[in-house]
Amino acid sequence: EETNNDILQTLCSKARLVDASRLIDVMARRNQIPHFPSCTNLIRGLIRMDRIDKAAKVLKVMVMSGGVPDIITYNMVIGGLCKKALLRSAIDLLEEMSLSGCPPDVITYNTIIRCMFDNGNFDQAVGFWKDQLRKGCPPYLITYTVLIELVCRHCGILRAIEVLEDMAIEGCYPDIITYNSLVNFSCKLGKYEDAALVVYNLLSRGMEPNAITYNTLLHSLCSRGYWDEIDEIFTIMKETSHTPTVVTFNILINGLCKYGLLDRAINFYNEMVSQNCLPDIVTYNTLLGALSKEGMIDEALQVLHILSGTSCSPGLITYNTVIDGLAKKGLMEKAKEVYGQMIENGIIPD
RNA sequence: AGUUGCCUGUCUCC
Numbered sequence: 001e002e003t004n005n006d007i008l009q010t011l012c013s014k015a016r017l018v019d020a021s022r023l024i025d026v027m028a029r030r031n032q033i034p035h036f037p038s039c040t041n042l043i044r045g046l047i048r049m050d051r052i053d054k055a056a057k058v059l060k061v062m063v064m065s066g067g068v069p070d071i072i073t074y075n076m077v078i079g080g081l082c083k084k085a086l087l088r089s090a091i092d093l094l095e096e097m098s099l100s101g102c103p104p105d106v107i108t109y110n111t112i113i114r115c116m117f118d119n120g121n122f123d124q125a126v127g128f129w130k131d132q133l134r135k136g137c138p139p140y141l142i143t144y145t146v147l148i149e150l151v152c153r154h155c156g157i158l159r160a161i162e163v164l165e166d167m168a169i170e171g172c173y174p175d176i177i178t179y180n181s182l183v184n185f186s187c188k189l190g191k192y193e194d195a196a197l198v199v200y201n202l203l204s205r206g207m208e209p210n211a212i213t214y215n216t217l218l219h220s221l222c223s224r225g226y227w228d229e230i231d232e233i234f235t236i237m238k239e240t241s242h243t244p245t246v247v248t249f250n251i252l253i254n255g256l257c258k259y260g261l262l263d264r265a266i267n268f269y270n271e272m273v274s275q276n277c278l279p280d281i282v283t284y285n286t287l288l289g290a291l292s293k294e295g296m297i298d299e300a301l302q303v304l305h306i307l308s309g310t311s312c313s314p315g316l317i318t319y320n321t322v323i324d325g326l327a328k329k330g331l332m333e334k335a336k337e338v339y340g341q342m343i344e345n346g347i348i349p350d
Numbered sequence: 351a352g353u354u355g356c357c358u359g360u361c362u363c364c
Contacts, residue, residue: 044352075353082354110354145355180356215357222358250358285359321360350361 001032008038017045021054028061036067043073052080056089068101075107082115090115110142122150139170145178149185157186157194161201168205176202180213187220195220211242215251222255230255246272250282257290265290285318292325297334300325304338308345316347 004027011020020042027034039062046055059069059077074097081090090112097104109132116125129143144167152160160182164174179202186194195217199209214237221230230252237244249272256265269287272279284307291300304322307314319342326335342349 047353072353077353079353105354107354112354114354140354142355148355175355177356182356184356210356212357217357219357245357247358252358254358280359282359287359289360317360319360324361 005035012038021058024058024061033065040073047076047080063100079111087115106140114146139172152185184216211245215247219251254286262290281312285321289321
């Protein structure tokens with residue numbers, strides 16, 4: 001046991017986390033008790049590597065061995081399970097928490113509610129939330145922010161705004177994120193009158209739209225090609241303290257590309273560079289997709305080549321984008337070549 | 351300290 005724990009610590013410190021998790025399995029089978037702090041570090045590391053399955057297993061061994069993981073580690077594992085849509089496992093773990101001496105907190109509940117919501121299990125999410133209220137949990141802003149979209153979806157924007165007002169009466173003040181969620185939802189439905197109503201409401205509460213509010217509007221307007229309105233908002237952003245961000249430019253570039261207006265998209269690219277707003281990998285992925293679609297294959301390959309070895313190196317989506325573009329033009333040889341580059345650069349295909 | 355809520359990019363489905 002002692003020897004194994006020494007090995008465990010060595011593996012953890014050498015970042016050989018999968019090996020370490022196998023060792024934990026072996027130790028568990030031999031009824032050996034793993035060193036708990038190492039377990040915690042291992043769990044967190046495995047989550048960072050997206051190996052939730054392993055992390056959950058180590059957590060289980062730790063608990064069975066009498067260890068009590070801290071709330072943050074638990075929440076991270078539950079969050080990881082939720083991201084993988086393993087809601088059932090997340091709920092099982094939630095139930096084990098209290099038994100293991102580490103009762104769940106708001107963050108645990110919010111994580112689970114969010115997961116139910118994302119999976120379309122709306123009734124389950126609301127039921128779960130009501131259970132919490134019944135148990136005496138005070139209303140939490142983040143929970144409301146997740147659920148307010150449901151009110152909007154089922155009862156309309158006016159009711160949603162009423163709920164926000166009720167929240168404030170209960171001392172739970174909606175913030176800009178809460179309002180942005182509603183702006184986003186309204187925009188997705190193309191209900192710009194509703195979005196405007198939300199903006200008026202946040203203004204009347206002494207808040208201001210932020211860059212994300214504007215970006216949300218821009219994204220929706222872009223998908224519908226409302227260029228005049230887009231121009232107007234972009235101008236407002238430049239005049240206020242909510243300067244366009246890299247996301248703003250990415251939205252505009254993407255919108256123009258989708259409409260085949262690559263030249264105008266490139267103008268925005270130049271504008272962002274000249275304003276010291278650094279393009280990121282999303283910017284390049286967007287442009288690469290457009291170049292490929294327009295048949296500007298050499299240009300695309302050139303950009304790809306330039307990107308390799310910069311701080312903004314091509315990722316999985318970059319390669320997928322270019323390979324897909326080449327394949328759709330029937331250029332299978334070139335596609336395979338790029339695939340080879342991808343492997344060489346250590347990117348694992350999906 | 352580190353874990354939960356708002357905006358952008360590829361493919362598939364629509």
